Structure formats: C-alpha cells, structure tokens
Amino acid sequence: MNIAVVGGGRRCKDFMDVIQRHTFLEIHPRIVAVADIRPDAPGLVAAMEKGLFITSSYDDFFDRDDIDLIVELTGSMDIYNDILAKKKKNVRAIADRTAQLFWEISRVSTMQKKTDQELREVRALYSMALNDLIQEEVLVIDHRFRIIDTNDAFLEKFGLTRDQVIGQFCYRITHHLENPCSGEDHPCPLIQTLESEKPSQTTHIHLDRDGRKIYYSISTYPLFEDGDVIGAVELSRDITKDINVQKVMMQQEKLASVGRLSAGVAHEINNPLTTILTTAMLIQEDLDPNDPTYEEMSVIADEALRCRKIVTNLLNFARQTQPDKKNANLNEIIAACISLTQKQAAFKDVSVVYDPSDNLPRTLVDKGQIEQAMINLIINAVETTPAGGSISVSTQLSARQGFVDIVVSDTGEGIPENQLNKIFDPFFTTKENGTGLGLAITHGIIEQHGGTIEAASKVGAGTTFTITIPGEKIASHAS
Template sequence: MNIAIVGAGRRCRAFLEAISRCTFEDLELKVVAIADKNEDALCVRQALKHGILFTKDYNDLFERNDIDLIVELTGDRQVFNDILQKKKKSVRAFDHRTAQLFWELNRISAVQERTEQELVKAKSLYNIFINELMEEDLMIISPSYQILDLNETLSSKLGFKPKELIGRYCYEISHHQDAPCEGRDHPCPLRQTLRTGKPSQTTHVHRGPKGNELFYSISCHPIFEDGEIVAVVEISKDITKDINMQRRMMQQQKLVSIGRLAAGIAHEINNPMTTILTTAMLIQEDLDSDDPIYKELQTIVDETLRCRKIVDNLLDFARQTKPSKEKNDINKIVMETINLTKKEAAFKDIRLGYDLAENLPLVHVDKGQIQQAMINLAINAIEATEGGGKVTFTTRLASSGEAIEIIVSDTGKGIAEEDTPRIFEPFFTTKETGTGLGLAITHGLIEQHGGTIDVKSRMGEGTTFTIRLPIKKGEEDVH
C-alpha cells in the first residue's frame, strides 16, 4: 500500500518509525510522498534521502495515481476535511488521531514482543541454571506446599517426568506423607521460611533402600512479589558422604586419644592386678572349696580377671601400630579363626559354617591383625546367638573386583536400631561383662588396611558384618 503523508513534523517521524517496525503479513506499506508547507520540517531531509517525493503543497498529491492512502499528520482539522473533499474516491484517508492509535498499538505490540523475547531468554537461562548447572535437587514450591516446578536431577531420581510431579504436594513426593513434615528428624524448613520470610536450613535423615542412613541438607529461599511470599525455592543436597567422613574422622580421633591414654595407664594397672590375683589364688589354695571365704575370694579372682581383660583390650588398642603386611590367603585366616573359636561355639551348641570362594587373589595384610578383627566378630556372633543357631563365614570377590569381602553372619538376636550407629564406638556395650572395645578395635584394624566394615542387622533375625579389604593393583596373584 502506497502512503502519502501530509505534515512532516514530530507525528510524521513517529509514524515513519512505526511503519518501519511493522511487519504485516499480506500488506507492504510504503511511504511514497510527503507534503509540508515548511520545507525545513523534521522529516523532509529524511524523505529526500530515501527518494520519497516531497512537495510544499498537499494539493499535488490528489493528482497522483500511485497513492492508496493519505495520512494527515498536521493536527489541523480543516486540512483533513479539505483532504477528504479533494481526494479521489479510491484513495483512503485518515487523520492524526487514527494515526496515533496505529502507532500506540504498534508500540504496545513492540513492547509485548520485547517482553516475550525477554521471557524466552529468561526461561532458557532458568532452564540452563536449574537443569544443567544445578547438581543439587531443586523444587519451587507454593506457600500451599504444591510443587510449581522442579529440576530434572530431582525428577529423574524420583522416577518421574517433571510435569508429572508439578501440582502435587512436596511432602507427598519427598516423604510419602499426607501432611507437611514435622518432628525432630523432619523439621519443615519451608514452613519456617513461610513464617519468618527468611531463608532457612535443616538436615533430614532418611532411610536408603538397604536401611542405611541418608542425610540431606535442605535449604529454603523465599521469592517475594509485592512484599508477599509467592513461592519458595527448596534445594536439597545429599551430604551422607560428608557426614560419614566426619563420623569416621571423629571415631579415628577418639581411637587415637583413647589409645594414648590406655598405653599410659594399662601397664601401671597390670602389675597391682597381677598381685591381687595371685594373692587371692594363694589364699584359696589353703582353703577348702566349700569354705564361704573361698567363694568370696573367687569373686575377687573373677572380677580381677575381668579387669585384666579390659586392660588387655586397652593395650590392643594402644598397640594399633602400622600393620606389617605380607601376602596372605584370606581363606586360610578364616579357617584359623573358625578353629580358634569352635570350642566356644560348641559349648553353646552353635554351628560354625563357611562358604569360601575359590581362586581369591592373595592380599597384602597383617595376618595377626585381620585374625584379631575376625575373632572379635566371631566371638560377638557367638555371644549374640542362642543354642541351635549358626554363625557363617563367607568370602568372595566384591562385584567391583577391587576388594575381597569377608562376611560374618549369625542367626542371633540382632542389634537394636538405635544402637547400630554406636556399636563401633569405644566402650559401647550392651553386655554386662563387655568392655565395648571389640568392635572399636576391629574397626581401627580394618581401616588401617584401607578397608571398610559395615553392619546389617534385624532384631530377632540376626546380624551380618561385612569386611571389605582392597586388592591393590599388582597384588592379584591367585594362590
């Protein structure tokens, strides 16, 4: 459509700009002529530069055949009326007010277009941020606990597509509950952020598929709109590895300090105790075993022996020196352990069984130390098992092929859930005559070999300890 403009001032410039921005699908707009009685008007030079016809008298426009539309932009009503009267019937005309409506509409659509472009840009940045850069689990949650959005890291962990989870409640998805979280293990950081309007952080303890503890650090950050919280960004991070590492370090530090303390006092106590023991036994020799004093002395002997056991264990602890490693056949060590503990087992009518993998590689270990670790596990298993029960020793190559697993399992009473995290602590015991050092020593010995020890237990069903000893490269000679 060819356009002629009457009036080359400010309105003309706005109109030209609006036209240059417009893209109409089936309409090509082209300004072919401009008329203004002032030849210095704002757009005259621009018109001439672009080869647009310029005339000082708008009457020249009515004679032309190449004009489809005349736009009056002088703001003078009389000029428009004059145009309406003189123009050819086939030529359309509109005045500066209609023109203004046109460029306003155009401006709005330009702003909209810009906003849409900005939205697309923001959305793609947001997607990159939450799905590609963010390794943690992220959810955006409404104040009514509904999921507004979540990242792919989290949705794939949950086994869904993000859109299948949007709109559902966060507690339903994360905790399979029908109400928001609460309690010591599950304080709700979202609730706190909604209450205080400030970011909040907490740690949740979950159970993994194998009953293991998983720790999640959860932080919530509010999003405000007009002073109101409209959503909360919740980021959760699996910190199980960090917590376990911290625990191990604390355990190690405890072991070191107890070891030092033990080394200091054990020898001092051993001598007087030997004196007490031998004196009590000597007096017993002169007495008849029915004598009541004989029995009192027996109590002294028994209790002194118990003290000696504690001191011996403490000394074992203190002796946690560097292992002197040699190539060893783990199956041989297991068989020797069975031989050393079979009397105790037989005494309680407990069967000792074994299932040892063939062709295991030899491993570099301190035989005495691994033996001691296994005896501790075997004795615990026998102590926890009733007559008629069974303790089984298994060896195998770990599925990774990089470690040998030694498994000691029993059909005994099991370990209470609340005790499980404490059993490797020095002095933790549930037995009347226990020192609580057996597992602490075992743990220390296995760690010194670069290995790990885990426990799985169910009350009333039994307990399984798994030791993993690494096979270092170059040590894979099969015996």
C-alpha cells in the same frame, strides 16, 4: 556488572564459560579478576590467557574500584566471612553455595516492579542459574505445596518429565505421600520457611535400593512478591559422602584419644594388679586348703586375673600397632578362626556355617590382626545366638571393585536402631561382663587395612557385619 572470582579451580572455569555463553542484555556480567594461591589453577590460567587481572591473594580485590561483585568459589566459609568483613559497602559478595546465588537472583527478580526488558534479563539469569550453575536438585514450590518450577538435575534424578512434575504436590512427587512430610526423619523445611519467612535447612534420611542410608540436605528459601511470601525455592543435595567421612573422622578421633588415655591408665594399673595377684598367691601358699580364707584368696586371685585380661585388652587396643601386611589367603585365615571359636560355639549348641568364595583375589593383610577381628565378630555372634541356632560366615567379591567382603551373620537378638551407631565406640557394651572393646578393636584393625566395617541389624531377627577390604591386584591372572 564486574565480577571478581576467589578460587580459580574447575568451577571458576565453568563459571566463566557459562557467563560467556549467556547474553544478559543490559546487565553485561563480566569476569574481571581471579584470585587463587595455586599458579596452575585452570580458572586462573584461563583468566591470564584472557588478559584479566590475576592474583594469588584476594586481598588485592579490595583496593580496586572496578569490582561490583565478588564470587567465592573455594567453598571455604572462613574465606567467605573474611571477604564479607573486608569488602567495601557497595561491593556485593556471594558464596560458593549456589543456593545463595540462586536466592539472590530470585530475590532481585521479585524485589520491585520491572519493565519488560528488566524482566527478560532476570529470566535469562534465572534460567542460567537454575539449569547451568546449580548442580543441586531444585524445586520452586508455592505456599500450597504445588511445584511451580524445577530443574534438569531434579528431573533426571527422579526420572520424570517436566509435565509430570509441574503443578503436582511436592510431597507426592518426592515422597509418594498424600500429606506434607513430617516426623523426625522427614521434617518439612518448607512449612518452616513459609511461617518464618526465613531460609530453613534440614536433613532427610532415605534408604537406597540396598537399604543403605542416603542423607539429603534440604534447604528452602522464601520467595517474596509485594512483600509477601508466596512460596519457596527448595534445594536438595546428597550429602551421604560428607556425612560418612565425618563419621569416620569422629570415630578415628575418639579411638585415638581413648587409646592414649587407656594406654596410660592400663600401665598404671598393671603393676598394682600384679602385686595383688602375687600377694594373694603367696598368702595362699601358707594356708591350709581347708581354711575358709584359702577359697577367698582364690577369689581375689581370679578377679585380679580377670582385671589383667581387661588391661591386656586395653593395651592391645591402645597400641593400635601398624599392621604387618603379608600376602595371604583370606579363606584360610577365616577357616582357622572358625575352628578356634568352635569350642565356644559348641558349648552353646550353636553351629557355624562357612561359605568361602573360591574366586577371591589374594589379600595383603596382617594375619594376626584379621584373626583377632574375626574372632571378636564370631564370639559376639555366638553370644547372641540362642541354642540350636547357627551363624553364617562367608567371603565374596565385593560390589566395590577390587575389594573383598567378609560377612558374619547371626540370627540373635539384634541391635536396637539407637545403639547401632554406638557399638564401635570403645567401652560400649550391653553385657554384664562385657568390655565393649571387641568391636572398637575390630574397627581399628579394619581401618588400618584400608577397609570398612558396617553393621545392619533388626531387633529380634539378627545382625550382619560386613567387612570390606581391598584385594591385592595379581600381576598375571592365571585363568
């Protein structure tokens, strides 16, 4: 079996090593060609040293008749689809998604009756795939949810031995449940696969020790014997990073487009607003203060002023100016914000408790912007806290190396789970007079500082916002 590899990165190199290490008796897989656009890709270089066919374009593979299998290792669906479209009929192609590779192998292994020799080959291939090629956690499960096989990645993740896992119910091992998984957060893709006899995919959300969400992508592939589904292969992968990246990107896109839109609208509105305001004031000047119209003119002027404030906010938000970062003492900036908001807090009989850490690294920040971000958070906290309550603000070294955490906690009404992912959206507000811009602006500012902002909340118990921003490395440490 001659294999051509598309993508000459690390995985290609690993793949070559694995194939060389294993002997497959009669199958004799051999890598004969590698394609990569980067001439210095490690797999490509290794292939060149071995005297294999190398090329910058995988299009060259399609003219050759010594290739049986094309393995796509770049991870790009577009490339894989392109290969599928261009390859000859008798050439097989598999994608980087190791799941598929594994499936192909297990499918071959159960397709027809085999001689002992063939069975041995398949087993060798199977064990190589299970433990060397697949970084995902794998379970092979029968139709009664009993675990038939697993791999090292899985055992390591759960800290269990083979003996503790084989023969057990999958839901007991992975979820400590007495019945198969179900419900919105933990749908069971296995049931789906057993019923439909087709691959299935779902995402589970678990909480880690710190209560942070971990997203698992779980795929199941049916296993056939004599044409019947006898179980499934289940692969799980931690996709938290991918999801978080996606969320951040979506948020940025949304902010950018809303920003452009509102900049335009705000400009248009500003001029007529000024006219309304000045006209109302001019009319008022000619009126006797006892005239009932005088009071009405005041209402018009006040409301126009309020609109102008919203428009100014919008323009601020839309401008998203690059921060002018300077070496600054974060604790002092925050202390200033707390005294700035003291009046609002005192007015509501809410106290603000400040607990700055005295071993923070210095930070490079735009003072004005950080102030704005902090004031937004503190005002939100004050608004939700009942009279007599208190808000706590603190700074500390972050669990993330080299970063600083700013934490604002309140004991207010909290944010319902289904709103938590909306609060940073521009214009999302639950307040009668809210603009829904405070958190959107804050989010933008923190992002511009290379940091993150997260909210954790429990309805009825309160909300905690955690800002994490990079600290400045101090060249010579005094202590």
